[in-house]
Amino acid sequence: MGFTKWLSKSFPVDQEALIQLTAEPIPNHLKRWWWALGGTPMYMFVVQVITGLMLIFYYVPDTEHAYKSIAYITYEADYGWLIRSIHRWSSNIMIASLILHMMRVFFTKSYKAPRDLNWMFGVVLFLLTLMLGFTGYSLVYEQMSYWAMKVGTGIAGATPFIGGWIADFMRGGSEIGQNTLTRFFLFHVVLLPILIALAVVVHLYLIRTHGVTEHKFKGDENLEKKTFPLWPDHIMTELVMVSIIMVALVVLAILFPAQLGDPANPNVTPLHIKPEWYFYPVFRWLKVTNLMIGVLGPISFLGILFFWPFIDKTFDKWFPEREVGFWIGIIGMLTICVFTIWEIFGH
């Protein structure tokens, strides 16, 4: 018996079902890669899981040894610096591509029913990814990580009604210490990755059931077919994208490797505390408002983002001739950009 025959007998696969699964028709506009940005965060997530597992071989989630273990990975373990840098850069690219993916979905109004629920799932995915970044940054246990934890848990603590409970839950007590590091480690390596993986599966399932929204481009009307198959056409587009991103990822990791600051010291407050770039707008907002408004601002922003498909529907009903949603999106984006630039250059 040949190998193929043996395999199909011992591990029977429903060929028809497999063909059905990969024969999803894809609208023509997805041949343009910037319309297919949703795949990028997915690859970056996979890269993070693989490099993260490698890092766990050496990382010690203990306040005495966490920083030393990262120093060992960075300066002594073979290629440790490269794995750590790729892990860090992939988290940044995942968040950047998520923002671009959200913007593309937002400005093309692809969140409209029946995709409204999927948009809401997307917002949850975005939040989970931000939490993944925050908890990862904290594990290094350098000065910036420690003070970012301190500020982050302090902000969470100012949430109305449940703030105190959330802050204590995050810290595992009233102070940052071993319990906090253990919890952040558990969130970063187990709970958040599992939740993100499950949410991505639901997100993709809903995309498959609804199909991707069709968008018409100039010249598309001359095309014979309105769609093209997932396999092999779309997979090829995705493969080209993955290859380019992988090269960019390694180049960035080599040119700008992950750094290591001073070890955490609860007794010395650094002159300038800086979170990761994706928290810059919130951080600046907190600096120019008081703590209560500082916390209510981002919560309201997330609430609006979450319910946006319904809010926009109401605007469309009230002002059918005007692009209210579009302009709110532009103003929102400009505000975020201004706050980010302000935080980069301000003190």
Ligand code: HEM
């Ligand atoms: C890890 C996170 C995510 C992954 C892996 C992902 C993946 C994808 C993929 C592969 C598509 C197909 C079209 C494309 O490539 O653009 C898509 C579409 C979509 N995504 Fe995401 N996405 C993620 C996060 C988000 C977020 C944060 C939002 C919004 C808040 C969102 C909302 C949507 C919607 C509404 C569609 C349907 C778009 C259409 O019909 O044209 N996704 N996503």
